Amino acid sequence: MKTAFVCQNCGFETGRWLGRCPSCGQWNTMVEEERVVKKTARNQRVRGVLGPTRPVKLTEVKSRQNLRQSTGIGELDRVLGGGLVTGSLVLVGGEPGIGKSTLTLQVCDRLARAGARVLYVSGEESAEQLNLRAERLKIDNDKIHLLCAVELDEIVEGANIVEPNLLVIDSVQSVFSARLASAPGSVSQVRECTAELLRLAKTRAITTILIGHVTKYGAIAGPKTLEHMVDTVLYFEGERFQQYRIVRAVKNRFGSTNEIGVFEMGDAGLEEVNNPSQFFLSGRRPGVSGSAVAATLEGTRPLLLEIQALAARTPYALPQRVATGFDGRRLSMLLCVLERRAGVPTTGQDVFLNIAGGLKIQEPAADLAVLAALASSVRNTPVSPDFVLVGEVGLAGEVRSVSRIETRINEAARLGFGKVILPRRNLTKKIKSDAGIELSAVDTARQALEMLGVS
Ligand code: TYD
Ligand code: MG
Helix, strand or coil: EEEEECCCCCCCCCCCCCECCCCCCEEEEEEEEEECCCCCCCCHCCCCCCCCCCCHHHHHHHCCCCCCCCCCCCHHHHHHCCCCEEECEEEEECCCCCCCHHHHHHHHHHHHHHHCCEEECCCCCHHHHHHHHHHCCCCCCCCEEEEEEHHHHHHHHHHHCCCCCCEECCCHHCCEEECCCCCCCHHHHHHHHHHHHHHHHHHCCCCEEEEEEEEECCEECCCHHHHHCCCEEEEECCCCCHHHEEEEEEEECEEEEEEEEEEEECCEEEEEEECHHHHHHHHCCCCCCCEEEEEEEEEEEEEEEEEEEEEECCCCCCCEEECCCCHHHHHHHHHHHHHHHHHHCCCCCEEEEEECCCCCCCCCHHHHHHHHHHHHHHCCCCCCCCEEECCCCCCEEEEECCCCCHHHHHHHHHHHEEEEEEEEHHHHHHHHHHHCCCCEEEEEEEHHHHHCCCC
């Protein structure tokens, strides 16, 4: 029997034990697993499933109609790119208790109501527990079948009996194949079982949702191997202790990535938040220094977010700089720009930056609002609550243009803001004439801070 050492974090394989995985850099993740060399070559397994086995002209390939099915949950459809594609494999990841099973069961209900047969395979919770959740969600549908199983063959057999349109595996880490010698939950097992489920999904056009736990490293166990096998990867973001949940598409073969759906955990499961900008701004207190509103983009959707900053003279030799929901290094750079280019002193100050609502901002278009919040706190002067800021800030203190400015301006106008400060290069004639809101173009961060009275 051949064995290999497999990294439990990223799936990297080597012939000998290593303390540190050379692929992902994690320590102590190598575990010896038996390798099963099967007779069927790996690349033959899904042969013929995805399309013709002979070369054909691209123009001859007809896209199938009604391939996409709405989940009946608008925010989720948006993340999926319009709905679940028949026969696709969707991986839903997130921390324990964040709502993966809840959301998936809600999807089962909606699809079952639309006539789909559903098989929910639970490897973690008992039938009673599942029923309790279903009762809580007021789900009572005889098209939903339940199977408490962890062995792959049992699951495939269950699928043969029910012939479902939608198959849910809760969770993929609990599934194992008795034909493989490695331990349940190990990377080899998860990978092999996923490959088998992929084959099932593609050959029988069964839409499959795999629920996956996130490891302590913040990724789904065997993430790289799983992520490239499935069609779509959705991650839950947000804190379990906060009521809102964000579902983000990190990979999507059938839609754009980075699209987010915003939900609120309520008594009857996850409810859609239809106006996320308003939701994220709802806790704002006007007249307090250190707060500014940024117009960001999440996928294709504009989102207004409150940036909060707090600066205070540090009692220590080394000041603290703590960012929540924002890149720490970018904060350091912006603090330096603030001092050197805009003349607002930040040396010797503890600085805390927070994106209210707990969202993580990845795009640099929020830079200008971050600077405004920081300057406002240092100067202890509130920014007028009527302003929204957009713009990337460079090392020279210049304000650089951002993408899709109209979308951001429209969102600010829709939420009743009066003024938008934006990069000069973004202010074209057309944008000026179309905007139903006052626009102020700036070349430098200093100009923006002067405009706000916090320079
Ligand atoms: P769950 O979906 O089981 O999380 P996961 O499958 O990701 O581990 O449930 C998440 C939490 O949500 C759980 O602590 C209970 C809570 N919850 C509600 O607040 N309202 C509800 O209607 C339901 C079903 C769960
Ligand atoms: Mg669960």
